[in-house]
Amino acid sequence: MAKLLEVENLQTRFKARNGFVYAVNGVSFTLDKGEMLGVVGESGCGKSVSMMSLIKLLPPSAEITNGRVVLDGKDISRANTTEMNRIRGSKVGMIFQDPMTSLNPFMKIGKQLCEGLIYHKSIKKTEAMQQAAKYLELVGISNAEHRLYEYPHQLSGGMRQRVMIAMALLGEPSLVIADEPTTALDVTIQAQIVELVKDLREKMNTSIIWITHDLSLLAGMVDRIMVMYSGFVVEEAKLDDIYKDPRHPYTLGLLKSIPSLKTEAGSRLPSIGGAPPNLFVKPTGCPFAPRCSFKKEICTKQVPPLEITPGADSGSRHRIACWVDIKTGEVR
């Protein structure tokens, strides 16, 4: 399949009072056209900062120190602010956790939806409003023509998130980055939004990066999963390979903490012990070693490289950064 996105050795840090916070430490991955990738890891592991680094949507204290990003065959690593604005408006759509931070509370929904269209596609207002109504219908908002004239607070949380999805899709982007888009919603609405995105993706063949701290949410949704820890990619494989054949102790821990039907009601789920990593220092060994029950001597001495190994399907890849084979407990 054709590649939409190629990311190589992305590194981002924040200037802090006494040094740097190393948030993204060499992230590499690719995304095919029409493919859906889930990015998972505990809160603070660098999911948002990595993906926002791709499109340079970062606070002023952030600094991208390395990396190459190729989108649709074009190297955008060195694109300036004007070029990046254009790319964000036309090629990349974004959906965030809290629609209220992205929607303007004082502007009618139709006007907000149309602004981007009028600006980036230079189409007339009446045509833009028709398009906006069409997209509201597409994301399952009934009475769309009427809704265009309402303000965000007149909609429920789930409906506002649908408006955000419509807004992200309106420019027909080739890539959508959805950053924990359902985290603030209750479980039923969450499931509806997941179904909606799956459905839209089939209709529009958009590539999607879906960021979440909840591995269970990705089941039956994404094609591939990339697991992050401490600003590193520690494992990446097809969905089934992650669920059935996890090879990183951290992924194993994430899977064990998913409640399953087998878990007795009321019984406590195992969580991953130990404290999250200190991002003020670059690790000299595996970043997960301090919390890892499989740890060997080498793990504290050298950062394991992200190696490509064969996945279960012929020709598929399973990338893994771990010195130990968790099946035998021995160094590989």
Ligand SMILES: Nc1ncnc2c1ncn2[C@@H]1O[C@H](COP(=O)(O)OP(=O)(O)O)[C@@H](O)[C@H]1O
């Ligand atoms: N504005 C900021 N200033 C300093 N450090 C930050 C800032 N934003 C994020 N970080 C650091 O970067 C790390 C990664 O953050 P983030 O990508 O938001 O994590 P998540 O995986 O939860 O999306 C965090 O642990 C945090 O320490």
Ligand SMILES: [Mg+2]
């Ligand atoms: Mg985040």
